[in-house]
Amino acid sequence: MTWLRSAFQDELDGVTATLVDLSKLVSDAISKATHALLNADIKEAEAVIAADDRVDEIQHELDSRIIDIIARQQPVASDLRALVTALRMSADLERMGDMAHHVAKISRLRHPAHAVPEELRGTVEEMGKVARLISDKVGTIINSKDIDRALEVEHDDDEMDKLHRKLFTTLLDPNWTHGIESAIDITLIGRYYERYADHAVSVSRRVYFQVTGKYNSK
Amino acid sequence: MTWLRSAFQDELDGVTATLVDLSKLVSDAISKATHALLNADIKEAEAVIAADDRVDEIQHELDSRIIDIIARQQPVASDLRALVTALRMSADLERMGDMAHHVAKISRLRHPAHAVPEELRGTVEEMGKVARLISDKVGTIINSKDIDRALEVEHDDDEMDKLHRKLFTTLLDPNWTHGIESAIDITLIGRYYERYADHAVSVSRRVYFQVTGKYNSK
Structure with a gap:
């Protein structure tokens, strides 16, 4: 039984390692997407x-692996919960990758023009930084299961919401001169960063739940 | 073993029934949200x-039940896959509910004004109809596991995409006189209906996969 438990633990550690890898990939993606967006860099967007x-591939492979572990090891109680939670975290991380992808697509669509007008560059740059920080932190938390850091992510998300509101304030300023097309781009860009952060919060809450057995809804 | 199998089958049927219930609730929600939006009906929005x-409650209860079934019955192969698929479908359906909620919130935010200008009423009304049709269909498919109908949902989603593009064409028309705030609202509303339909497609693809063992990506 000790041996079995240890084989299972190894598999669970492997799942955690892949989730951390995914968090690194999406962190990198949102960073590069932000850079591509702010510099109209088509190569980086592509x-x-x-x-x-x-x-997407890594997520599919991971999900199959998790289901296979459940089928072979037939875990119960907290072990089963850890695996189901991992399935959900992988879905969140995959979706964060989609958001980076969407940001990059707007950059590509407007190339060689800049999708982000000068007066919003600072805000979008900040959103990109907060997004990266939040997913880097989430990667650490998945690994360390550090509850205090998981709670910190809520504050980082507040920061993202503040930046998101700032975008809208600028859009709605009577001095906005960039027209409707640009307003549509900025609305969507804002939504993508906000959703990116929401999914990161979701991952941190799942870790919190896994460790404490309680839901943290702030 | 026959008895066990049958008890398991009953539990699986119960899961399917709850998924169908969820599909009905979100179908109803998107219908009412559309009506509230087009009529600036604050009571309906609320x-x-x-x-x-x-x-959200039903989804949480369902997810706990599914995990409990996995723990007790220790299903393998196709039975385990059916339960994991059910977990994913419940997440999609819950998200469709969120989209209806978001549409209703825009309606409430603009009340007593109308969030949708006259020239876009027709398009938004159509989006609401397609959204309802698609989730009604998805409810039937979850129950019947009818593969041909699951494939139909892809076409319904094409219809939604067409309507979504039509929204943008109207927004970008030089004759658009409703300003930036309205453009932001319409951009977000369009995104919510599009995502609603995307999640419905996702449910239909999961049914397709569950029955055929193959991915349908159109």
Whole structure:
């Protein structure tokens, strides 16, 4: 039984390691997507779009592996919960990759023009930084199961919401001169960063639940 | 063993029934949210917002039940896959409920004004109809596991995409006189209906996969 438990633990550790890998890939993707967006860098945008296939592949492979572990090991109680939670975290991380992909696609669509007007560059840059910080942190938390850091992610998300509101304030300023098309782009870009952060919060809450058995809804 | 199998089958049928219930609730929610939006009906908007808690509750209860079935019955192969697929379908359906909720919130935010300008009423009304049709169909498919109907959902989603593009064409028309705030609302509303339909497609693809063992990506 000790041996079995240890084989299972190894498999669970492997799942955790892949989740951390996924968090690194999407962190990298949102960073590069932000850079591509702010610099109208078509090559970087294309690279982010292409790299998302890899995230999807890893997620599919991971999900099959998790289901296979459940079938073979027939875990119960907290072990089963850990695996189901991993399935959900992988879905969140995959979706974060999609959001980076969407940001990159707007950059590509507007190339060679810049999708983000000058007066919003600072805000979008900040959103990109917060997004990266939050997914880097989530990667650490998946690994360490550090509850205090999991709670910190809620504050990072507040910061993202603040930046999101700032986008809208600028859009709605009577001095906005960039017209409707740009307003549509910015609305969607804002939504993508906000959703990226929401999914990161979701991952951190799942870790919190896994460790404490309680839901943290702030 | 026959008895065990049958007890398991009953539990699986119960899961399917709850998924169908969820599909009905979200279908109803998107219908009412559309009606509230087009008629600036604050009471109906509030009702949709309040009803989303019920969807979330049912989803949580269902997920716990599914995990409990896996722990007790220790299913393998196709039975395990059916349960994991059910977990994913419940997440899609819960998210469809969120989208209806978001539409209702825009309606409430703009009340007593109308969030949708006259020239877009027709398109938004159509989006609401397609959304309802698609989730009604998905409810039937979850129950019947009818593969041909699951494939039909892809076409319904094409219809939604067409309507979504039509929204943008109207927004970008030089004759658009409703300003930036309205453009933001319409961009978000369009995104919510599009995502609603995407999640419905996702459910239909999961049914397809469950029955055929193959992925249908169109």
